[in-house]
Amino acid sequence: MNGSRLSDFLALSRQSPWHLDPFSEGLPDGSRAEVWDTGVLCIEPSAPAERDLVISCGIHGNETAPIELCERLLRALVAGERPCRQRVLLIFGNPAAIDLGVREVEENLNRLFSGAHARGERHSRERQRAAALEGYVERFFSARDQTERLHYDLHTAIRPSRFEKFAIYPFTHGAPYSLSQLALLNQAGVDTILLADGPTTTFSYFSAHRFKAHAFTVELGKVMPFGHNDARRFAAMEQCLASLVSEPGWQAEPVAPAQLRVFQVCQEITRHSEQFCFHFSDEVPNFTAFKAGTLLAEDGEHRWFAVQPEEAVVFPNAGVANGHRAALMVAPVELKPEQLA
Numbered sequence: 001m002n003g004s005r006l007s008d009f010l011a012l013s014r015q016s017p018w019h020l021d022p023f024s025e026g027l028p029d030g031s032r033a034e035v036w037d038t039g040v041l042c043i044e045p046s047a048p049a050e051r052d053l054v055i056s057c058g059i060h061g062n063e064t065a066p067i068e069l070c071e072r073l074l075r076a077l078v079a080g081e082r083p084c085r086q087r088v089l090l091i092f093g094n095p096a097a098i099d100l101g102v103r104e105v106e107e108n109l110n111r112l113f114s115g116a117h118a119r120g121e122r123h124s125r126e127r128q129r130a131a132a133l134e135g136y137v138e139r140f141f142s143a144r145d146q147t148e149r150l151h152y153d154l155h156t157a158i159r160p161s162r163f164e165k166f167a168i169y170p171f172t173h174g175a176p177y178s179l180s181q182l183a184l185l186n187q188a189g190v191d192t193i194l195l196a197d198g199p200t201t202t203f204s205y206f207s208a209h210r211f212k213a214h215a216f217t218v219e220l221g222k223v224m225p226f227g228h229n230d231a232r233r234f235a236a237m238e239q240c241l242a243s244l245v246s247e248p249g250w251q252a253e254p255v256a257p258a259q260l261r262v263f264q265v266c267q268e269i270t271r272h273s274e275q276f277c278f279h280f281s282d283e284v285p286n287f288t289a290f291k292a293g294t295l296l297a298e299d300g301e302h303r304w305f306a307v308q309p310e311e312a313v314v315f316p317n318a319g320v321a322n323g324h325r326a327a328l329m330v331a332p333v334e335l336k337p338e339q340l341a
């Protein structure tokens with residue numbers, strides 16, 4: 001595909017970080033690749049199989065490993081090294097932040113979905129982008145009924161984690177958890193699952209709730225600058241995504257729930273003011289556990305204590321904007337057969 005504008009789609013998106021005029025190109029296997037906007041590319045095979053697959057990365061611009069993984073996947077499709085047999089929507093979420101090497105330009109894109117971009121008086125580039133991304137996901141999923149809808153939103157975490165790869169399973173409103181999706185995550189090296197305890201304004205919850213997609217925020221390791229990621233650490237996820245894209249009907253090896261480490265979110269710590277502080281070291285890795293009764297954080301009158309035995313902290317970040325989540329607290333749980341389908 002010499003001369004293809006898609007052979008370096010990320011570079012093209014970084015050059016036009018907030019808007020790119022749509023265009024389309026044929027791929028060597030006969031699929032049509034349609035650029036809908038900067039960082040947004042829909043691939044339509046001539047005879048698509050039964051899955052509709054959204055893969056997103058770079059919702060936080062400095063989380064480079066998933067961005068590199070998606071670039072490798074796209075290059076293989078554009079070069080004809082791999083066929084595309086499913087409809088795929090590939091999203092580089094925040095090209096401006098990717099270009100600057102920062103988590104966000106004006107505000108955290110992953111707190112602006114499910115309409116949160118329109119709440120309040122504030123205007124920001126990320127709000128416009130969240131609204132646009134919602135529209136693209138709607139356009140993609142609404143094109144067909146009766147398909148299996150999938151969305152993997154790939155991230156890396158700011159700090160190291162005792163369990164390196166984990167996924168957040170957005171709140172299901174009581175619907176069962178998908179055993180085949182847990183198997184896929186497990187085969188992708190993601191053997192730790194966090195069950196959310198309520199609706200959120202994340203991208204994965206948006207797809208799960210609005211389109212009944214199997215959708216996950218997937219944490220693949222620790223944030224590193226471009227060029228400093230070891231691709232071998234992401235190979236299992238890359239292989240699973242490649243199989244989904246290229247092999248109709250592909251299924252991961254089955255998993256027994258007991259093979260997975262499962263946590264339930266039991267409380268959320270929210271920063272309210274400049275007085276916010278944690279009562280543990282800045283160095284603690286994700287999934288560090290505290291005894292029940294331990295004072296975890298303080299913000300003026302507010303105090304948060306560990307309540308459950310073995311309650312563990314995930315994503316502690318005292319530097320978030322006021323009103324935002326500063327940490328999730330999670331407790332180990334066992335998935336019961338009646339919770340699974």
Ligand SMILES: O=C(O)CCC(=O)N[C@@H](CCC(=O)O)C(=O)O
Pocket residue numbers: 060110155156157158159168202204217315316317
């Ligand atoms: O390491 C951190 O503190 C944040 C890593 C990250 O971006 N995580 C996502 C999780 C989204 C979810 O809860 O589904 C985020 O904070 O947006």
Ligand SMILES: [Zn+2]
Pocket residue numbers: 059060063155156
């Ligand atoms: Zn992230």
